[in-house]
Amino acid sequence: MIDTSATVERNDPMSSDSGRRYGLLRLRIDRQIAVLPGQFAMIKAHGIFEPLLRRAMAYYRSNQDDGGVHVEFIYQVLGRGTQSLAGLRIGDEVDFLGSLGNTFDIRAARGRTALLVAGGVGSAALFMLAGELLKAGVTTRLLIGGASRGDLCGLDDFIELLSAGNVTSATIDGSHGEKGFVTEPLEARLKAGTDRESIIYACGPDPMLHRVSQIADRYKTPAQLSLEAPMGCGYGVCVGCAVAVKHDSPPGFVYQKVCTEGPVFWHEELHW
Ligand SMILES: Cc1cc2nc3c(=O)[nH]c(=O)nc-3n(C[C@H](O)[C@H](O)[C@H](O)COP(=O)(O)OP(=O)(O)OC[C@H]3O[C@@H](n4cnc5c(N)ncnc54)[C@H](O)[C@@H]3O)c2cc1C
Secondary structure (H helix, E strand, O other): OEEEEEEEEEEEEEEOOOOOEEEEEEEEEOOOOOOOOOOEEEEEEOOOOOOOOOEEEEOOEEEEOOOOEEEEEEEEOOOHHHHHHHOOOOOOEEEEEEEEOOOOOOHHHOOOEEEEEEEHHHHHHHHHHHHHHHHOOOOEEEEEEEOOHHHOOOHHHHHHHHOHHHEEEEEOOOOOOEEOOOHHHHHHHHHHOOOOOEEEEEEOOHHHHHHHHHHHHHOOOOEEEEOOOOOOOOOOOOOOOEEEEEEOOOOEEEEEEOOOOOOEEEHHHEOO
């Protein structure tokens, strides 16, 4: 983990018919750091003290060069932190803390079809995973959902990577793909037994992840979920991101921190 300054190389706004706003932010870091699928960084515009705390953003893409690393994020403009990210211009400095968190278990996908389930901006956490699964020779499909076409973040990049035939989309307004929640085509696929053995990797809003977890239980399919709990520090000190995780002895649950023990958890670990 390094705490450093990064330079903005690109910041492209995107908006959706649903009224939501997003941005694709590309940063350059003048040092080599490891960037793994599912990991995240805490970032904020340099010199801004309102908000004081950095915001967690999942790595979308990255590439190394001789002197350092370029990392990309897709952010949804929600509150003060992401509004200030939206105002960044090329050449601006960003306070960067990363890489943080664990990574997906790619070896668990051996011999299975990987079903990536993304809700809205949660797709960002799954793009590098899709690339690594392909490199490992795993058949990989994406099911991506959102309110409207413009909320299917990264859709064109996923289609380029996986091909259109391996991407299923669902929108609430029916503007792209099936009308409804993305968990519906997921359940239909598992119910039909389309893939002999599968594994689910999901990231999105909590209600979507909860439903994915129920479906994974029902169809006895392993599932890893990447949680986007609000967090303060990103490295285990503030305990603001604690989630309840099942505990056998004594039976019940304990709390774990999404920033250090996550953000990726096996679905059966979580106490919803
Ligand atoms: C590991 C991890 C990875 C993440 N990756 C991404 C990412 O790639 N892209 C991205 O856009 N966000 C991501 N997030 C979520 C992001 O960090 C939060 O949404 C952040 O709080 C936004 O900061 P803000 O200052 O804009 O909004 P805040 O001031 O923190 O909140 C503003 C308003 O938005 C609401 N809000 C906050 N978070 C969410 C949410 N997740 N969903 C719905 N409403 C919310 C709040 O309740 C509040 O009403 C990630 C979070 C984690 C923990």
